[in-house]
Amino acid sequence: MEENYIKHQYAPILPEKDEWPVVKLARERKEFVKKVATLSEGRILDLIGKNPEILKEELETTLYREKLRIKQNPWDVDPDDEGTFWGEVKNNLLQIHSEVSGTKAKKLEAYQEVLRKITSRYSEEIASNFKASHYKFTRRVVTYGFSRLLNAARVKGFGSLFSNQFTLQDKIQITGQTAQLRELATKGTVVMVPTHFSNLDSVLIGWIISVLGMPPFIYGAGLNLFNISIFAYFMNALGAYKVDRRKKNMMYLETLKTYSKEAIQFGCHSLFFPGGTRSRSGIIESRLKLGLLSTAIEAQRANFENGITDVSGKIFIVPVTINYHFVLEAPGLIQDYLSQTGQERYYKENDEFSTSYKISKFLFKFFTKGSDISVSIGRAMDVMGNYVGQDGKSLDKWGRVVNTQEYFMSNGKVTVDAQREEEYTQMLGKRIVEEFHKINRVFSSHLVAFVAFELIQSKNAKLDLFDLIRLPQEDLVLNYEEFKAACQRVLDQIFELKAQGKIDSAPHLNRSMDEIITHGLDNVGMYHAKRPLIKDKSGNLTTEDMSLLYFYHNRLHGYGLEKLF
């Protein structure tokens, strides 16, 4: 069981890069951006019922928010002409207000002109700058560079720098439905939805996709990542489009959704982090941001509307979990979480930022020491959350074939019903969360962190989370034997759940309990300055950072394992 993980060599599913949808999209970038702008404009007009007064109000709100953002929260990546652009918008609005009089239609036309400017700017801003040559280069650099580092660290002796004994796949294990994913990517359009714990996820997933021999996926990456120039290069090379979380105005959001929907309809495989941002608490996402997810459903319905009813028009949702022993940003994330939930009851002691330096330090440690990462690919589903078979057909719980189009039909025709699709999006979100829990892989480090935190909590049953975190060190010591027994109880339950298909576990959990605990202690949050869990001199366990322990413990939240304490 331990070593049965096989490194596959995956042949590319579409060898010629000219055939990649993302390359085609890049070739037609200009027209595509224009199309997105026009469609977004139409969407917004529909939303406001073509009422010039409401449009005016929306424009003014957008203008106000954008000006505020430029003033209060400027970033390096922001273009220089932002101030000028919004100044012009302001002038336009003033002009219309004072000069255009008369009919509603005339006013609407004038405001629409301004709207068009804005959606054009936004869609240009969002669009990716994918270049196939950069992609190939990046992929080579990543793979080559990483394997050099890895071999240098592990294979001793002269010439180790040129050894090929270890590759990245030794460090990052890909498990699950890889064959199905590759198969479906040639048939229809794949929308991958991974869990999100670390900024590294974006790069990691990009690499996974290329290892699996699939053409690059497009995905929305936070614009903040483009602030770091090295990331910006990677992101562009991997086909990322930009999502600016500072812009919460309706016009931006509609343009973003239109971009995503059109790209999926274009046939570009896409990737969303459905949690929206990194999980602050370390809990597997349980409430998803549904905005982008709804675009997958919309695109599917649009394909049916356009009569593309065969598998080429089908959209496959593939949940993915990324399992780490160690999350670089954990201290910052958990502090965010605690200060949000605890408000005045929690105050930060220090602030940690992820800088390029820290990331490179982590990468170096990651390759020279050991901290395995595994990526589990879940079973593909249609947009209604039905599993699909190898041929791309949807199957219901009893294995009967389901025609996905029928979910969008009333009285024998495909109809557009925004409210219906909103409900469907919620259903899909729930299904994705369910799948996340099923394919989540338990590591030794998750187990030890979970057990240690729960034991401490059960010994201090009267304290709430914020009091627990401030417990003095001497109250945080756990007897090894007691700890070991509790680990065994939890592990038994995990295996029980695994037998029911409700969770997955890493092979190293089949070792003896002492070995598992040692492995877990060695790995849990291994590169943090303050370790979440260590053995003290007398062989008992203690923590140096209770909030980090809480963070790693949360990975096993949502399985009812707390009941064992």
Place this chain on the structure above:
Amino acid sequence: MALKNSSKSQPIGVIGVGSFGTAIANMLAEKNEVMVYARKQEVVEEINTQHSASGKILNPKIRATFSPEELCASCGVLFFMIPSAAFLEVTRTFAPFLHPYHLVIHGTKGLAVQLADGEQWDTLKKLRRKQILTMSEVIVQETLAVRVGCLAGPNISKELSDGQPAATVIASKYNEVIQEGQRLLRSEKFQVYGNSDIIGVELSGVLKNIIAIAAGALAGLGLGENAKGLLISRGIVEMAHLSKALGGTASSVMGLAGIGDLVTTCNSPDSRNFTVGFRLAKGESLSQIMASMEEVAEGVNTIRIVDAFLKTAGIRAPITENLHRVLFEDLTIEEALQFLMKYPFSVDVDFV
């Protein structure tokens, strides 16, 4: 909605020809073609030849079939009007023929219990929310239909058949289901309200049966209108808390399916739930009452399920708990009443 015309050619399906099913089928038949499903061939023939079902008169436009397949293939909108005891079985019979394009509206007031392999309902003392299914949840779980709605409110079949003015609530997460239900059922004499909180509306219809048993008991004890007013208002509070704990909202309990139906049921001595309470108060035991009733009063089953749920939910529901002790343990109605009168309900309204 240019598609309205095309649905006119499609009949509306009604499953179940009990008194409520027949009343709804007749109302639907005023504007549309209707196809009803009955399990027994002789009932089907009776409907098709004599336009009546077990003596109840049916509109001649109503056709009957005993083939679930034919019904599902011919109809886009289906009304499930079956007693809750048969609900799961009938749903499973229809499951192979139901498609995601079907709109399903049910009018059944009951809860189902979902047991894992090897579990016996009789021995279970506790239930978690996950193990309890409302009827719409049964449909979604057992079939491919997702656009599901329910019909609830004070709808005594006889009054509907007589053409007296009345109203109902159609609840669904999907606006299209509500709109379709309104379009099909609305008439000069029948008002149809919409509600998006389907769970809350279903629960209102289910939980009011508990209070109806209590109302019967009060009548059986010979108590008057003050007591009834007290019961109804405390009943609403209890329903609101239970509904919230089971995933509905308190506001649906305030509506037609909650207060509306509760007042009607507490004042109708013919209802089965009321009768159970009445006979309990007259000193009969549950088994004696059950032996002489044709159909199980739904409230009895609901009390068992809700009482088991209370043990995991961490809330109190004094009326339900005490009725449970009367029905399944040795408490007498008088003792239960005394207990409730001493119970420290200090706050009048604590849920809005």
